[in-house]
Amino acid sequence: MNIIINPDFSEFENICKRPSFDQKHLSSGVQTIFDEINRRGDQALIEYTEKYDNVKIKSTVLNLNDEQVEISSALKEAIQVAYQNIKTFHEAQKPLEINVSVMHGINCSQKPIPIQNVGVYIPGGTAPLFSTVLMLCIPAKLAGCKRILLCTPPDKSGNIHPAILYAAQLCGVKEIRLAGGAQAVAAMALGTAEIQKVDKIFGPGNQYVTAAKQLAQNYGVSIDMPAGPSELLVYADSTAISSFVAADLLSQAEHGSDSQVVLIATTEKMVKDIFNEIESQLEVLPRKNIAKEALKNSKFVVITDASKAFDLINHYAPEHLIIASDSPEQYVDLILNAGSVFLGNYCPESAGDYASGTNHTLPTNGWAKNYSGVNMDAFYKKVTFQSITKQGIENLGQTIITMAEGEALQAHANAVKVRLNQK
């Protein structure tokens, strides 16, 4: 266990370093996939599916029927509860039209208009991420996006996991395509016969998916945010409960061997207690090897002074931040950079990962300094409108002319003059 005790400010940079995440070497392979999808469309997609997902499909189109959904009623109920909470919290975020009369005769407004075509990517693999279906499709539907396309790779029998299907149906998703990896992203960005081009791509994925999302931006498609391995920082003061903190750190560590886990505690004793709890909880975990690997990159820091601790936290800008304390409110105003914050001893990250209502698609790798997690805004453009009456342009005209001439743009001034000089 590597404990860093009361580090100097000069050490912050080093503590905040994430394992490097270089995708440059992937880009030529991903470009080839884009070129193939561009040239040969669905045929290329079907071939990639055979190569990477080991299943031969005839079409990427998934015909939806209710019989396919076979999941336990307990899971159905859980998904319904999560659905309701996520919907409630996102509904409250709906942006409203803003209307301002700035001067007599001049009215400016800002109107949220849904992005028309959104694509949601849900990875396959061992963990069927039905929770991500909820996190991305509920706000898309609430925003009124005209078309919601969901792409996910088929399993070896050509199906998708019934829980993913159930979540999609609950969200009202009608268009599901069997496609995974970089090729699915390429198809959403370029369009094929079966997969119509989208305007914005959402969703997690491995490094190939991430590289493909970055490349997609060269084709006029926007993405939710840059992605990196998931991370959790726990701030534990003297009122934290060590077994809870240990469980939270492990829940992050089991995500992948590249997951980031950081603990900042006010005392060395707390760090040691938490570490001992980790050791005892770890052994029974099915994914303990992954978690152990992730813990190797973990950092345990003791910082006595809260203000200095939050300087480090803001410098790190964690995706998830747990304030393990029985009075967490005292720290809230110190938080400047974080994706999602969990307040108090009874607030595990798992709650936000699944069911409390907040979104779990969040900025990693320090991007919490400048990116929000996915929220309702992500599904809209805010378009400005202005109405100016004849009286309005008479009021503001000279201002515009003076400024346009100040920038040496005479035609800009003329556009006002023709209106003022109208006979």
Added chain:
Amino acid sequence: MNIIINPDFSEFENICKRPSFDQKHLSSGVQTIFDEINRRGDQALIEYTEKYDNVKIKSTVLNLNDEQVEISSALKEAIQVAYQNIKTFHEAQKPLEINVSVMHGINCSQKPIPIQNVGVYIPGGTAPLFSTVLMLCIPAKLAGCKRILLCTPPDKSGNIHPAILYAAQLCGVKEIRLAGGAQAVAAMALGTAEIQKVDKIFGPGNQYVTAAKQLAQNYGVSIDMPAGPSELLVYADSTAISSFVAADLLSQAEHGSDSQVVLIATTEKMVKDIFNEIESQLEVLPRKNIAKEALKNSKFVVITDASKAFDLINHYAPEHLIIASDSPEQYVDLILNAGSVFLGNYCPESAGDYASGTNHTLPTNGWAKNYSGVNMDAFYKKVTFQSITKQGIENLGQTIITMAEGEALQAHANAVKVRLNQK
């Protein structure tokens, strides 16, 4: 003059094509600039300034004092009027904290937190873009960004244009650095001794600046939006006034030879009237050669049916959209993709470019399908918080456990179980 009359849907794609805008050939040169700034900091910056701006400066720091500001009182007053309108409209957009009790014991909130360090780039060159200073620094200040850095290249005597300085002072900008082009962007992204690293970079620029902003994203910095040449689409119904529309199209065309100008009118006669007006207004413009060049790329389209016309408009997704009509409201609900919309015969684009209150930093090149123009949101991250009580986790715990186990993430379930099983 090339008039396209009632095009078929199949022709839309072609009408919407922008002149290609390939920056790949610039990236190695811009990468070299980043490497040099990274290695040699301000010294490299000063050398680039000598090379590209033809002036030898000792330091990039501009010492601010009032004497430098010598502009006419007419321009000062105009800037003040614009300042007030922009402030009024952006203040109305301030995002509020959202607080939702989703279940008993579970509270979720979303809190807008300002991006701490923002960098604003203002190009030099012939036109001193003091209007852009207002458009970017007013919302940054309103949002409460801790630090607003403004970079702009010095003129040949080592100064900056007094109108830029005046606008910056009015906005309360205290930190101005003499640096231009890709090297200024590199310095803001990487940090030097004189230019501290920022979290997000805003502002227009030539293709080198654009390439540098794209590259900056590899260094943990976000940007306002991808940039391309400016563009205007005017929709003119039979109540449009041809001389006004002509002046608007010319105001866009004078921006640069790569500016995009599109007219969609309901009748062929209107197109011809507007074209004749353009010819007569063009001759007296100081920047007529630039405008003529831009008009070569322009498209004049006749579409009788309004619904079809707006299909094309939404497909094109113009940066600026003027509805030249005496009853523009009838078309508002047809608009799905646009950056900023100007309603009515007395509403020139110039109004929004300078002084009505809306922002002029807008998505070009079709990005209006998935990007908003700069608005208050651009200066915040929306961070989610959740508080869960012991009762709350008892209420929601089983839901979380069931979902976590459904995704085969046992440690996620454990983080709840340790709390439920607490003795």
